[in-house]
Amino acid sequence: MLFDAGGVLVLPDPTVLGPLLAYFGGSTDLNQHRRAHYVGMKAKSDAEASESSWDVYNRAYVASVGVDVSDRNEAAGVLDRTRYHHTWRWVIPESRTALDRFASAGVPMGVVSNASGQIEAMLRREIAQVGPGNQVEMRVIVDSHVVGVAKPDPAIFDHALPSFPDVEPARIAYVGDSVTMDIAAAAAAGIHPILLDPYDDHAGEVFERINSLHDLVAEFA
Ligand SMILES: [Mg+2]
Structure with missing residues (x-):
């Protein structure tokens, strides 16, 4: 094996991203954040985004945890800056x-x-x-x-x-x-x-x- x-052994740390996105109206619920990762990966795959391109993922993630529509652009940008490799x-x-x-x-x-x-x-x-x-x-x-x-x-x-x-x-x-x-x-x-x-x-x-x-x-x- x-x-x-x-996405298989670890996820971007929801105990970090939860409070980060709560500022924009997002949920801090662990299960909603787990769900959001796979929503983001599905969106990324559908868009055939390259490994280095996470825009589609970020937007799908913040929407999935319930960030308000009007805040999604800003929240996605903040997520992009925060979800760096050490948060996996x-x-x-x-x-x-x-x-x-x-x-x-x-x-x-x-x-x-x-x-x-x-x-x-x-x-x-x-x-x-x-x-x-x-x-x-x-x-x-x-x-x-x-x-x-x-x-x-x-x-x-x-x-x-x-x-x-x-x-x-x-x-x-x-x-x-x-x-x-x-x-x-x-x-x-x-x-x-x-x-x-x-x-x-x-x-x-x-x-x-x-x-x-x-x-x-x-x-x-
Ligand atoms: Mg993976």
Whole structure:
């Protein structure tokens, strides 16, 4: 199993963004912020926005948490300035417990993330590290900034697959939350893409979708 980090293991911290957007009438409810991330990702995918373009995401996010229409432009701009890479740190509780179940089942795991050089340290705090340790053991954690290649370029997986010499690439799944970044890149790399789609925003699409990482645990039990 290979996992994307943003949107699969962690989300932009709602305990930071909640109060930030409450100023503009947005909700501080954690579940509304969780929902807003996937609303934003769906909008981003629909617009075929590039990895570096978050305008569509920001606008969809602030609308989803209930920011007043008249404040959305300003709130989206503030969100854009605040949601920098170090705020991608709020651990999705279900994902954390699912990783424990994968580990118990002996499933080899890794992370492949478009990031900014921070992802390994962030994961080590409370989710996962390479090799044995206090968190879930990964064979490899790939940060696009560190390796110099980013999704949707499938070459980023060249930095992960050598850690799985005992597994056929076609039997390796990559779970991501972006159609444009994750599904296409994994398919092009010859591994099996799966979209984490907790709210069925992408119902009817041809690729495999799951609501939670727990949906996959059964396949390995
Ligand atoms: Mg992601």
